[in-house]
Amino acid sequence: MSAKSMHMQQNHFRMLELRLWLLLAVAALAVAGGLALGLALARTPVVQDYLPSGPAFFHKALVTHVVFSFQVWLLAMLAALAADTARLSWPGLAGVGLCAGGGLLMLAVTLAGWGEASLNNYVPVLDHPLYFAGLALVGAGVAAALWRPGTGLAAVGWCYAVALGCFALAAWRLPADLDPAFRLERLFWGGGHVLQFVNTGLVMVAWQRLSGHQPTRLSRLAFTLLAVGASSAVVVELRFDPQGLAWRQAYTDLLWFMLPLPPLLLAADVLVSSGRRPDWRSLAGGALGASWLVFALGGGAGFALGAGDTRTPSHYHAMIGGVNVALMGLVICVLLPRLGRPILSPRLPRWQIGLYGGGQLLHALGFYLAGLAGVARKTAGAEQGLDSVFKLVSMGVVGLGGAVAVLGGVLFVGQVLARLVRHD
Numbered sequence: 354m355s356a357k358s359m360h361m362q363q364n365h366f367r368m369l370e371l372r373l374w375l376l377l378a379v380a381a382l383a384v385a386g387g388l389a390l391g392l393a394l395a396r397t398p399v400v401q402d403y404l405p406s407g408p409a410f411f412h413k414a415l416v417t418h419v420v421f422s423f424q425v426w427l428l429a430m431l432a433a434l435a436a437d438t439a440r441l442s443w444p445g446l447a448g449v450g451l452c453a454g455g456g457l458l459m460l461a462v463t464l465a466g467w468g469e470a471s472l473n474n475y476v477p478v479l480d481h482p483l484y485f486a487g488l489a490l491v492g493a494g495v496a497a498a499l500w501r502p503g504t505g506l507a508a509v510g511w512c513y514a515v516a517l518g519c520f521a522l523a524a525w526r527l528p529a530d531l532d533p534a535f536r537l538e539r540l541f542w543g544g545g546h547v548l549q550f551v552n553t554g555l556v557m558v559a560w561q562r563l564s565g566h567q568p569t570r571l572s573r574l575a576f577t578l579l580a581v582g583a584s585s586a587v588v589v590e591l592r593f594d595p596q597g598l599a600w601r602q603a604y605t606d607l608l609w610f611m612l613p614l615p616p617l618l619l620a621a622d623v624l625v626s627s628g629r630r631p632d633w634r635s636l637a638g639g640a641l642g643a644s645w646l647v648f649a650l651g652g653g654a655g656f657a658l659g660a661g662d663t664r665t666p667s668h669y670h671a672m673i674g675g676v677n678v679a680l681m682g683l684v685i686c687v688l689l690p691r692l693g694r695p696i697l698s699p700r701l702p703r704w705q706i707g708l709y710g711g712g713q714l715l716h717a718l719g720f721y722l723a724g725l726a727g728v729a730r731k732t733a734g735a736e737q738g739l740d741s742v743f744k745l746v747s748m749g750v751v752g753l754g755g756a757v758a759v760l761g762g763v764l765f766v767g768q769v770l771a772r773l774v775r776h777d
Contacts, residue, residue, distance in 0.1 A: 366442035372692055372773060373449045374436050374498070375684065377456070378429035379769050382762065384460060385422035388414045389759075405466030412470035416477040417463040423673060424476065424548075425456055425491060430680050431509065431555050432498035434562075437691065440503035448497035455490025458483055471537040475545025480533060492517060508576035509554035512583040516551060520544035522590045531596075539595050543586060546604040550583040552676055553612060556644065557619045559679040562687050563641045564623045564631045571626050575618035582611030613652060620645060636699050636706065640682020643710030648675025650714065654721055663751075664724030667717045674713030674758070681765050682706060694772040701768060709761025715754025723747035 391414040394404060404410040429452060436445050461483070462468060468481030478484055496517070499510040523540045531539075557575065566572070585607055593600035623641075624630060631638040651671025658664050685702045689695050696702055724730075726744045728737055739745050 363440070363442065366446070367436060367439065368692055370436040370439075370442050370445045370449065371433055371688065373446070374429055374433035375688060375692075375769070376773050377449060377453055378426050378433060379684075379766055379773065381421045381425040381429060381456065383766050383770070384456070385418050385426070386759075386763065386766065388418040388421065388463070392418065405464055409470075410466060412472065413463050413466065413468070413479055416470045416472065416479055417459055419477050420459065420488075421456070425452070427552055427555060427676065427680075428452075428491065428495045430684075431506070431513075431551070432495050433688065434555070434558055435498045435501075435504040435506055435510075437688065438503055438505045439498075439501055441501050444501045445498040448494035450494070451490045451497065452494030455487040455492075455494065458487035458490065462487065469533075471534060473538045473541045473545075475548060476541040478537060478541070480537065506554075506558065508580040509551060509558065511580045512547060512550040512554055515583045515586055516544045516547035518544075519547050519586050519590055523595050526590075526595050539601075542601060543590060543595070543604055546608060547583050547586045549608060549672075550579055550612060552673075553616055554579050556648065556676040556679050557616055559676075559683045560619060560623055560641060560644065563637045563644075563679065563682055566623045569622055569626050571622040572619055575615040575622065578611075578618070579615040582607065582615070585611060609656075616648070616652075636702055637682055637686040639703065640678060640686065640706050640710075643706060644675045644679035644682070646675075647671050647678060647710055647713050647717070650717055651675055654717070659724050661729055662724035663720040663728050663730050665730050667720035667724060670720065671713065671717035674710070674717065678706060678710045678713065681709060684765075684769055689769070689772055692773075696768055696772060701764065705761050705764040705768065707761075709758050709765065712754045712756070712758030712761055715750055716758055717754070719747050719750030719752075719754055723751065 391404070392411060405413075432445065432448060432452070436442070439445060459479075462479055462481050463484075468479035468484055471478050471480050476488075478488065496513070498504075499506060499513055504510065520540065520543075523543055527536050527539055529536075554576065557579070560566070561568070561572065586604070589600065589603040589607065593603055631641050633639065633642055648671070651668050651674070654664060654668040654671060658668060685696055685706075723744060726741065726747060728739070728744055728748065737744075737748065739748060
C-alpha cells in the first residue's frame with residue numbers, strides 16, 4: 354500500500370471515529386431529554402404508579418439525567434476533539450464501544466428501577482453494581498480516546514487521569530462499612546472537583562478552535578497551569594483524611610484558587626496575543642461570545658455564593674451552560690464541516706445558539722437574584738417561600754430562561770443528528 358493510500362485510510366477511520374463520538378455525545382443529550390420527560394411523568398398522579406419502581410423513579414431518572422447531560426455528553430465531546438487530531442484511530446474506536454456500552458448499561462439499570470438513588474455532588478449514581486460498571490466503561494472508553502499519540506490534548510488528558518486517580522484513591526481509603534450515602538458523597542467529591550478542571554480544559558480547547566487561534570506561549574502557560582492545578586489534588590488526597598472536613602474544604606479551595614486563571618489567560622490570548630480578533634458577526638464568533646458571557650457570569654457567581662440558597666445553582670448552571678454553548682458552536686462551525694456534513698443554512702444555528710445561550714443567561718441570573726432574596730436551593734412548591742414580588746419575578750425568570758434554553762437544546766440535537774445520520 355502506498356503512503357498516499359495509507360494516509361487516506363487513516364483519514365477515513367479518523368472521520369469515522371469522529372462521527373461516532375459525535376453521535377454518542379448528541380445521543381446522550383437526547384437520552385437526558387427523554388429522562389427529563391420521565392421526571393415530569395414521575396410527578397404525575399396515577400401515571401407515576403406505572404413507571405419502573407413507581408414514584409421512586411423520579412430520583413432514579415434524575416440521577417441518570419444528570420449523568421448523561423453532564424458526564425457522558427461532555428466526556429464524549431472531549432473524546433471527539435481527541436479523534437479530530439489523533440494519529441491512531443483503533444483505540445478511539447474501541448473507546449466508542451466501551452462508552453456506548455457503559456451508557457446503555459446505566460440506562461438499563463435506570464429503566465429497570467434497580468438500585469437506590471444517591472444524589473452526590475458532581476456524579477450522582479444509582480447504588481447498584483451494574484450502574485458502577487457502566488460508569489467504569491464510560492471512563493475507560495474516554496481514557497482510550499485521550500491517551501494515545503497526536504491528540505494535542507496532553508494537559509486535559511492529564512487532568513482526566515488525575516480525576517480517575519482521585520476516584521480510585523477515595524475508593525481505596527474509605528472504609529466499606531460507612532453509611533452508604535456518606536461514602537458515595539465522599540467517593541465522588543474529590544474526583545468530581547478535578548473533573549471541573551477537565552471541563553474547563555474542554556471549553557478552553559473549544560474557544561481556541563472556534564476562534565481559529567494558534568497556540569502561543571501564553572496559551573501553553575494557561576494549559577500548563579490547568580494541569581498543575583489538577584495535580585494539586587494528589588497532595589490533597591495524600592495529606593488529608595477523606596472522611597474529614599479539611600479534605601472537603603481543600604477541594605473547594607482548589608477550585609477557588611487554581612481554576613480561574615487558566616481560562617482568563619486563554620481568553621486574553623485569543624483576544625490580543627494572536628493579533629487576530631474573532632469575527633463576532635460570524636456564527637463561530639457569536640457562539641464564542643455567548644460562551645464567554647455565560648461562563649463569566651457563572652465564574653463571578655462562584656465567588657459570591659450564599660449559604661444554601663439558589664446562588665449555588667446559578668453558579669454551576671452558568672458554568673456548564675458556558676461550556677455547552679461553546680461545544681454546540683464547535684460542532685456546528687468546525688466538526689460537522691470537517692466531516693463534510695455542514696448545516697447549509699446559518700439561520701437555524703444562529704437562533705439555536707442565541708436561544709440556548711440567552712436562556713442559560715436568564716436562568717442563571719434569575720437563580721442568583723432569587724438567592725439574594727433568600728430562596729433556598731433544592732426546594733419546590735410552597736417550600737420555596739415565594740412571599741414577595743421580587744422572589745416571584747426572580748423564579749419566573751428562572752422558569753422562562755430554562756424553557757428557552759431547553760428549546761435551544763432540542764434544536765441543537767435535532768439539527769445535528771439529522772446531519773450525522775443523513776448525508777446529502
